[in-house]
Amino acid sequence: MARFLARRLVLMLLTVIAISVISFFIIILPPGDFVDRLVQEANQYGENLEPHEIEDLRRNYGLDRSAVEQYFVWIRNILFRGDFGYSFGWDLPVSELIGQRLGLTAFLSVVTLLFVWIVAIPVGIYAAVRKYSLGDYVFTFLGFIGLAIPNFLLALVLLYISFRYFGQSVGGLFSPEYVNAPWTFARFADLLSHLWIPVIVLGTAGTAEIIRKIRANLLDELHRPYVLTARAKGLGETYLLLKYPVRHSLNPFVSELNDLFVKIVSGETIVAVVLGLQTTGPLLLEALKEEDLYLASTLIMFLSFLAVLGTLFSDLLLMLLDPKIRRQAASREMM
Amino acid sequence: MQTDALLSLQGLTVSFRDGRRRSVALRDVGFDLPHAKTVAIVGESGCGKSLTARSILRILDTNATIDGGQILFEGVDLAGASEKSPTLHGIRGGRIGLIYQEPLTALSSFYTVGNQIMEAIRRHQDVTKKQARERALELLHAVGMPNPAQRLDAYTFELSGGQQQRVMIAMALGPHPSLLIADEPTTALDVTTQAVILDLLQELQQSQGMSILFITHDLGVVSRMADEVVVMYLGEVVEHGTRADVLTTPRHPYTQALMASLPGRAQFRQATIPGTVPSLAERPAGCAFAPRCAFAQPGLCDVQRPELVHADGVHVRCHAFGNAASMFDLSLQSNQPDTVTKRNSRQFGDRVLDLRNVSKTFEKREGLFGQRVREIKAVQDISLELRQGETLALVGESGSGKTTLGQTIVGLHKATRGRVMFAIDGRDADITNLSAAEWRNVWQSMRMVFQDPFSSLNPRMTAFDIVAEPLLQRPGTPPAKPDLVRKVHELFRLVGLDPEMAGRYPHAFSGGQRQRIGVARALAPDPKVIIADEPVSALDVSVQAQVLNLLRDLQSNLGLSYLFISHDLNVVASLAHRVAVMYAGRIVELADTDEILDRPRHPYSEALLSAVLTPGLADQDSHMRLPGDPPDPLSLPPGCVFAERCAYATVACTHEMPEMRNLGGHWVACHHAEALALHGLRNESAPDSPAPNS
Numbered sequence A: 001m002a003r004f005l006a007r008r009l010v011l012m013l014l015t016v017i018a019i020s021v022i023s024f025f026i027i028i029l030p031p032g033d034f035v036d037r038l039v040q041e042a043n044q045y046g047e048n049l050e051p052h053e054i055e056d057l058r059r060n061y062g063l064d065r066s067a068v069e070q071y072f073v074w075i076r077n078i079l080f081r082g083d084f085g086y087s088f089g090w091d092l093p094v095s096e097l098i099g100q101r102l103g104l105t106a107f108l109s110v111v112t113l114l115f116v117w118i119v120a121i122p123v124g125i126y127a128a129v130r131k132y133s134l135g136d137y138v139f140t141f142l143g144f145i146g147l148a149i150p151n152f153l154l155a156l157v158l159l160y161i162s163f164r165y166f167g168q169s170v171g172g173l174f175s176p177e178y179v180n181a182p183w184t185f186a187r188f189a190d191l192l193s194h195l196w197i198p199v200i201v202l203g204t205a206g207t208a209e210i211i212r213k214i215r216a217n218l219l220d221e222l223h224r225p226y227v228l229t230a231r232a233k234g235l236g237e238t239y240l241l242l243k244y245p246v247r248h249s250l251n252p253f254v255s256e257l258n259d260l261f262v263k264i265v266s267g268e269t270i271v272a273v274v275l276g277l278q279t280t281g282p283l284l285l286e287a288l289k290e291e292d293l294y295l296a297s298t299l300i301m302f303l304s305f306l307a308v309l310g311t312l313f314s315d316l317l318l319m320l321l322d323p324k325i326r327r328q329a330a331s332r333e334m335m
Numbered sequence B: 001m002q003t004d005a006l007l008s009l010q011g012l013t014v015s016f017r018d019g020r021r022r023s024v025a026l027r028d029v030g031f032d033l034p035h036a037k038t039v040a041i042v043g044e045s046g047c048g049k050s051l052t053a054r055s056i057l058r059i060l061d062t063n064a065t066i067d068g069g070q071i072l073f074e075g076v077d078l079a080g081a082s083e084k085s086p087t088l089h090g091i092r093g094g095r096i097g098l099i100y101q102e103p104l105t106a107l108s109s110f111y112t113v114g115n116q117i118m119e120a121i122r123r124h125q126d127v128t129k130k131q132a133r134e135r136a137l138e139l140l141h142a143v144g145m146p147n148p149a150q151r152l153d154a155y156t157f158e159l160s161g162g163q164q165q166r167v168m169i170a171m172a173l174g175p176h177p178s179l180l181i182a183d184e185p186t187t188a189l190d191v192t193t194q195a196v197i198l199d200l201l202q203e204l205q206q207s208q209g210m211s212i213l214f215i216t217h218d219l220g221v222v223s224r225m226a227d228e229v230v231v232m233y234l235g236e237v238v239e240h241g242t243r244a245d246v247l248t249t250p251r252h253p254y255t256q257a258l259m260a261s262l263p264g265r266a267q268f269r270q271a272t273i274p275g276t277v278p279s280l281a282e283r284p285a286g287c288a289f290a291p292r293c294a295f296a297q298p299g300l301c302d303v304q305r306p307e308l309v310h311a312d313g314v315h316v317r318c319h320a321f322g323n324a325a326s327m328f329d330l331s332l333q334s335n336q337p338d339t340v341t342k343r344n345s346r347q348f349g350d351r352v353l354d355l356r357n358v359s360k361t362f363e364k365r366e367g368l369f370g371q372r373v374r375e376i377k378a379v380q381d382i383s384l385e386l387r388q389g390e391t392l393a394l395v396g397e398s399g400s401g402k403t404t405l406g407q408t409i410v411g412l413h414k415a416t417r418g419r420v421m422f423a424i425d426g427r428d429a430d431i432t433n434l435s436a437a438e439w440r441n442v443w444q445s446m447r448m449v450f451q452d453p454f455s456s457l458n459p460r461m462t463a464f465d466i467v468a469e470p471l472l473q474r475p476g477t478p479p480a481k482p483d484l485v486r487k488v489h490e491l492f493r494l495v496g497l498d499p500e501m502a503g504r505y506p507h508a509f510s511g512g513q514r515q516r517i518g519v520a521r522a523l524a525p526d527p528k529v530i531i532a533d534e535p536v537s538a539l540d541v542s543v544q545a546q547v548l549n550l551l552r553d554l555q556s557n558l559g560l561s562y563l564f565i566s567h568d569l570n571v572v573a574s575l576a577h578r579v580a581v582m583y584a585g586r587i588v589e590l591a592d593t594d595e596i597l598d599r600p601r602h603p604y605s606e607a608l609l610s611a612v613l614t615p616g617l618a619d620q621d622s623h624m625r626l627p628g629d630p631p632d633p634l635s636l637p638p639g640c641v642f643a644e645r646c647a648y649a650t651v652a653c654t655h656e657m658p659e660m661r662n663l664g665g666h667w668v669a670c671h672h673a674e675a676l677a678l679h680g681l682r683n684e685s686a687p688d689s690p691a692p693n694s
């Protein structure tokens, strides 16, 4: 078990390093950098910068060194000083910019994931056990709609509803008075009261998909011999249903859990733009447009770190759930 | 009607809803199960054996309903009990236990076996967790589980097939049932394991005074276990009597035909039952067996359903025993084999296949980064040859390496050591290391037939395309369309299929027909050698007889050579000229079929043979049982691979590996082969076998 974890942690570290390299170089390698953009902007305002001024700018931003050198300086500062670099566009240290937003993104994603489970698992089970019942048809229909509606449209509809019927402020994760307030219980409550819209928007498609998967998985399991055995033992129907086929059907779903999580994290951007959320999505979009090197690279690195954490989590959950995998991990073997 | 039987079925009728239609699957099923006795239900696949068992427990699929009849168990009518009634739930699993075929899938892999046994106990008895655990331990002990305390916390995938079935039995016995329903409990097990499990069931029956309803398609098992036998056909009881009555003097034409189609000794053609069991929707109007019955009287049998009549202590559902008996003469043995093609001499043709010290080792990576490599020795040091027109059978328990060897020969695996020589155009060619293109060439003359006729045919291709495929893959120009059609139709006729059916997809064929398609595909490029891996194991006896006859006919007409892989010694005895016995990846004995069957010289062969059940033989029990399981292929013992389980092992056996030695044409790998007096199938009683060495 400890070895399994050690192995996974090593792999995680390698993955994050690889991603940091890729994200950094994808942004730095194409011709043009932040200074080029400054020069361009200056031109638009009729100011012409002298070549030596441009040189100075580059030196100030550290953009005159080779890409490899810049990368190592960046990494060294992260490792030894906790300094993630400087956002050119915002004129602020990256760490100050992203701290809270990263937290919000992670929180929003996890809450969405929980929402998806809490809705999808019971509904999926119901739809499988009562196959072709009215409820099954209704859920199938709702599922189709959930998959078909574009997220931004759903976001707008829900915004309207919340504004019209609940009198909530439009957009954002906080009411205006709490946006820059320090964390208090009241602020947290305010966050929760705003959270439902993005959670529903982000979670609907996933929920529909998971319901379908659980239904299909469970339908496969319901007629397996071990269910018959349980029934022949005289166990109660609900009890045996939950103990045996449901437990068996969760496996493939758990192993795909991380895909869902990644989908949520990456789907967040557009929803956040529409809803005006203070999460990482809009910030990343901006940073990429402006070639804000350190901000963009740091964001990408953290987001992929989140995804890697998700994988680890789903693997651990799988081990918890499936004794076969647990025994394999415990007794050495490759994983 | 009140009876003093433990269980009494009366007029039980069950039907399935299938879209709009209803089809009757059980029709008027009635028989009594006396206290502390075993009643066996036999019949081919789809005859309603399992359905009867599930009806008794009321665990039918949701599209099935009980339309009539009674299931009286300890005075309660289960057929009429409401689904929610506590009596029913108490009886299910409490008074009636169920075990069935594949223990691996019948148990959950997500909970320890202890958990599953304890659950059954606690459902029916008011005991604490601790008491339930003690009882579970006791039960595992009682069913002969090695290391029971440790096994309580094991998962199913950590147990062998036999051990899994022991867990199932322990679970069913937990709440002290008075009736145990065993649905094909040993069908998925090796013969040696089957023998041990059957012993166990008999022992438990005696010690607990239980009744057993034993469901099987294997008449050998019936003759070992049953007090009474119920023969079912298409959801009806067609014959019911004592074991002796039913097995030695079968009355109903179906029972007779079933007995006659069992594989016998020597390489004769077998009697078969024409056709197959019809589907429920196509139930014949009169007698259900009429379309396949050799004695059917037109105007009677195909119009009027026979009653179950009582004749000489036996119940038979056949007009030949009713009022119209005078119209029939069942003594006419019309089901006799038509032609006899006994192999005429020991003169086979030239050598076609020659294995020289072939080994196949798989690698298994372990350790933190898969850096440690351990070897699984699946096949070790195999030498054998196959001559033209000969059938060599490869027998052994599951995991002994039979399939791996077959696949290594046809190039699906690459041999790790040794050489495979194959006669192409009269010259021995080394086919151990060939390129893909060269293999395609070899596959024209060496073909494979697979075990499972259901999964080995591509469901998206028509039967025609399946059979034509190897012809189109031949090197050189593909045959012209008319030639191709002619050839494929010819192949269809050769394997006894109507060319009219060539346009159908595999799902539209029965199991036996699919296996014929598999054989036709193998025969397409005019091969010389066919490697058949358990080709009849998935088939019913009557269909099995048809396919075995087909293989015999093809051999005598085309001079084919077969490497016939099987675990069924009855089939091997009826088909093979020579037999190689494999154990833990090695051939331990190799000799002529009669030699091995009657005078085995390796202790493992003796154990295998003593586990063989042949219906009709009076005393089936030679009381020789193999303890334990085969060795782990990851860590084979240094000496004789069989030493751990061998009753004759000496100290030398455990550290010195026995070489294969030739004892007058009888090859055997055992240190003590000459000194041992081993028992074969025919033992002392057989007139043509000499008394064992004394």
Ligand SMILES: Nc1ncnc2c1ncn2[C@@H]1O[C@H](COP(=O)(O)OP(=O)(O)OP(=O)(O)O)[C@@H](O)[C@H]1O
Pocket: B016, B018, B025, B043, B044, B045, B046, B047, B048, B049, B050, B051, B052, B061, B063, B217, B279, B280
């Ligand atoms: N859920 C179902 N829906 C429709 N028909 C079914 C269903 N389950 C079983 N049957 C049919 O009922 C008949 C009896 O099946 P049953 O399983 O009792 O056969 P069996 O004698 O046990 O055969 P086997 O030897 O293959 O186990 C078969 O024709 C089968 O196809």
Ligand code: SF4
Pocket: B252, B253, B254, B287, B288, B289, B290, B291, B293, B294, B295, B296, B297, B301, B306, B317, B318, B319, B320
């Ligand atoms: S009733 Fe007729 S068809 Fe049926 S088994 Fe008897 S003889 Fe054959």
Ligand code: SF4
Pocket: B602, B603, B604, B640, B641, B642, B643, B644, B646, B647, B648, B649, B650, B653, B658, B669, B670, B671, B672, B673
């Ligand atoms: S060599 Fe020894 S252990 Fe092996 S089979 Fe012969 S007697 Fe038994």
Ligand SMILES: [Mg+2]
Pocket: B049, B050, B051, B183
């Ligand atoms: Mg069955």
